[in-house]
Amino acid sequence: MKRTHNCGEVGVKDIDHEIYLLGWVHRRRDHGGLIFLDLRDRSGIVQVVVSSQDAELFATAEKLRIEYVVQVSGKAVKRSPETINQQIKTGEIEIKCSNLEILNTSKTPPIEIADATTEPDEMVRLRYRYLDLRKDKMRENLVFRHKLIRAMANYLDQKGFIEIETPFLTKSTPEGARDYLVPSRVNPGKFYALPQSPQLFKQLLMIAGMEKYFQVARCFRDEDLRSDRQPEFTQLDLEMSFVTRDDVIEVIEGTLKHTLAELEKDIDKYRGKRIPLIELPFPRLTWDEAMNRFGSDKPDLRFGLELVDISDLVRDTECMIFARTVAAGGAVKCINVKEGENKLSRAELEKLEETAKKLGAKGLAWLVLTSNGPKSPIAKFFKEEELELIYTRTKCETGDVLLFVADYFDIACNVLGEVRLELGKKMQLIDYNSFHFTWVIDFPLFEYSKTEKRWVSRHHPFTSPQGNLDEIEEKFLKEPGRIKAQAYDLVLNGTEIGGGSIRIHRADIQHKIFKIIGIGEEEINRRFGFLIEALEYGAPPHGGVALGLDRLVMMLAGMDSIRDVIAFPKTQSALCPLTGAPDVVDPQQLKDIHIRTAI
RNA sequence: GGGCCCGUAGUGUAGUCCGGUUUAACACGCCUGCCUGUCACGCAGGAGAUCACCGGUUCAAAUCCGGCCGGGCCCGCCA
Numbered sequence: 153m154k155r156t157h158n159c160g161e162v163g164v165k166d167i168d169h170e171i172y173l174l175g176w177v178h179r180r181r182d183h184g185g186l187i188f189l190d191l192r193d194r195s196g197i198v199q200v201v202v203s204s205q206d207a208e209l210f211a212t213a214e215k216l217r218i219e220y221v222v223q224v225s226g227k228a229v230k231r232s233p234e235t236i237n238q239q240i241k242t243g244e245i246e247i248k249c250s251n252l253e254i255l256n257t258s259k260t261p262p263i264e265i266a267d268a269t270t271e272p273d274e275m276v277r278l279r280y281r282y283l284d285l286r287k288d289k290m291r292e293n294l295v296f297r298h299k300l301i302r303a304m305a306n307y308l309d310q311k312g313f314i315e316i317e318t319p320f321l322t323k324s325t326p327e328g329a330r331d332y333l334v335p336s337r338v339n340p341g342k343f344y345a346l347p348q349s350p351q352l353f354k355q356l357l358m359i360a361g362m363e364k365y366f367q368v369a370r371c372f373r374d375e376d377l378r379s380d381r382q383p384e385f386t387q388l389d390l391e392m393s394f395v396t397r398d399d400v401i402e403v404i405e406g407t408l409k410h411t412l413a414e415l416e417k418d419i420d421k422y423r424g425k426r427i428p429l430i431e432l433p434f435p436r437l438t439w440d441e442a443m444n445r446f447g448s449d450k451p452d453l454r455f456g457l458e459l460v461d462i463s464d465l466v467r468d469t470e471c472m473i474f475a476r477t478v479a480a481g482g483a484v485k486c487i488n489v490k491e492g493e494n495k496l497s498r499a500e501l502e503k504l505e506e507t508a509k510k511l512g513a514k515g516l517a518w519l520v521l522t523s524n525g526p527k528s529p530i531a532k533f534f535k536e537e538e539l540e541l542i543y544t545r546t547k548c549e550t551g552d553v554l555l556f557v558a559d560y561f562d563i564a565c566n567v568l569g570e571v572r573l574e575l576g577k578k579m580q581l582i583d584y585n586s587f588h589f590t591w592v593i594d595f596p597l598f599e600y601s602k603t604e605k606r607w608v609s610r611h612h613p614f615t616s617p618q619g620n621l622d623e624i625e626e627k628f629l630k631e632p633g634r635i636k637a638q639a640y641d642l643v644l645n646g647t648e649i650g651g652g653s654i655r656i657h658r659a660d661i662q663h664k665i666f667k668i669i670g671i672g673e674e675e676i677n678r679r680f681g682f683l684i685e686a687l688e689y690g691a692p693p694h695g696g697v698a699l700g701l702d703r704l705v706m707m708l709a710g711m712d713s714i715r716d717v718i719a720f721p722k723t724q725s726a727l728c729p730l731t732g733a734p735d736v737v738d739p740q741q742l743k744d745i746h747i748r749t750a751i
Numbered sequence: 752g753g754g755c756c757c758g759u760a761g762u763g764u765a766g767u768c769c770g771g772u773u774u775a776a777c778a779c780g781c782c783u784g785c786c787u788g789u790c791a792c793g794c795a796g797g798a799g800a801u802c803a804c805c806g807g808u809u810c811a812a813a814u815c816c817g818g819c820c821g822g823g824c825c826c827g828c829c830a
Binding site: 185 | 757758761762763764778779780785786787788789790791793821822823825826827829830
């Protein structure tokens with residue numbers, strides 16, 4: 153169709169030229185004898201003027217309604233100075249309409265596209281997603297996402313990575329999230345699983361000698377949804393041969409630096425101001441450090457309020473809650489809320505304690521250091537010297553408030569970590585326009601699953617342990633919780649946006665790990681035999697990482713939900729209000745795939 | 752599986768606590784008419800709501816109670 157310009161790109165340079173435009177009626181201002189149209193396409197809007205001098209043309213223009221699709225042609229003319237609209241890019245000119253064709257009409261949309269002063273309920277937005285996506289904000293988000301993916305792919309291409317697609321119909325493997333299953337028609341009673349990640353295939357690609365692979369990969373996990381979790385999501389997945397952890401980290405840091413530099417203008421536009429570029433290298437915290445200082449394996453480094461361990465100082469105190477906890481091998485952790493005496497109300501303190509209790513702590517002890525000395529329900533149990541040591545360790549000064557949790561190490565950390573986040577928000581310590589990346593390294597290889605009553609892989613069972621691989625079994629028998637993995641997570645502003653590891657490339661070690669986490673010989677062969685066999689044919693040392701693209705885009709664009717950067721997301725109950733998926737199917741379809749439902 | 756919040760014209764909200772004063776209000780949108788310089792055009796008029804659904808209490812329910820469906824946030828879950 154004839155189109156000489158995009159709406160948002162007509163300008164002073166086009167004055168007196170005949171312009172052909174295609175687009176949607178964004179707004180219509182009917183003055184009786186003169187009609188103004190704001191015509192919109194993907195590039196922006198431009199004003200079209202239809203005068204009543206041409207009766208036939210004017211009659212057509214009178215029929216127009218919002219979101220009608222039209223072809224317009226006419227001369228671009230300069231606007232008189234008093235009619236220039238500074239608010240739009242094309243505001244210095246307008247199109248004097250000489251021809252107007254209605255390509256399609258539109259029902260009145262349930263979503264206001266032009267003047268979205270209020271946002272409809274998300275259900276309405278998802279039901280009419282194709283209208284919601286017409287809004288500037290949503291289009292910008294998708295364009296931004298596109299640019300980000302292109303920039304990353306270009307960078308990796310330059311660095312010698314090749315993009316390879318891996319199957320969606322693959323094999324269900326135990327461990328990890330619940331699988332989405334796909335029944336096989338040709339093989340009655342058998343199922344494919346949609347991949348939770350391309351993990352095993354990218355390892356096989358390394359064994360195949362591809363050396364550097366990447367993919368913008370769709371992943372599927374049948375778990376409950378959150379504002380940052382969808383049942384299908386996208387990862388920038390990569391894998392490299394002959395690398396150490398630091399080689400992988402360097403590639404990701406390089407990719408992000410390059411990408412954010414490319415997107416600098418877009419990010420600044422989102423934030424309405426200049427955002428400082430990221431500095432390389434990103435800081436690194438060991439997992440132990442992250443837990444100890446921030447009470448989280450995904451620490452938010454946008455503010456301080458770090459946790460302080462005072463277990464050793466209260467070992468022999470007469471405050472029995474503390475002393476007993478330490479004696480039992482637990483920890484006493486503390487946060488110093490600077491000037492908390494004035495900034496924290498009693499009600500707020502009580503709310504924090506409620507949070508602590510919900511998370512499994514027995515309580516949240518507090519101490520206010522007033523100008524008249526300590527005020528606290530537990531102060532009387534402490535000797536003067538003990539308090540002084542605590543003040544020194546926590547850098548506590550007059551007016552500060554100390555919050556304590558005494559419990560098992562992980563509970564104490566988790567609880568105070570949550571309290572810290574709540575305080576950060578409440579006391580407005582967080583700069584929402586800053587990006588704090590950090591690596592968390594040296595994760596434990598195993599963790600104990602209370603529900604399954606066994607040790608499981610913390611990351612996944614293909615992660616290489618640190619240290620001498622041949623000693624893995626002895627080490628596991630001695631101290632399973634102390635074994636560290638060659639794993640690393642990338643964290644941005646308190647959200648995990650990626651993770652990876654150096655993999656096990658020796659068949660014998662891989663076999664041992666499966667055994668350690670309690671997978672029987674028969675099951676190892678049935679589920680993972682192909683991997684172990686592949687490792688036996690000259691598998692190179694390799695490792696990689698995957699970035700959660702949806703989350704990354706969401707955070708860079710400053711959105712609160714991953715759904716705002718996904719074209720067609722699902723609701724919290726994993727439904728698609730637009731298509732109605734999932735839905736019942738024809739009985740014949742079920743018969744074909746040998747499925748009988750039992751509900 | 753659990754906790755909290757929400758559901759009122761096409762859209763966003765008020766009204767819900769404390770039942771009757773409401774013929775369910777307001778804004779945007781929509782329809783009709785008027786208007787040749789607007790740009791979130793303006794002016795005049797109009798239509799549009801089984802108050803999510805089902806049941807209960809009551810002389811009387813958008814309002815109270817129970818159930819149920821749907822949405823959101825979170826915990827669990829997410830190698």
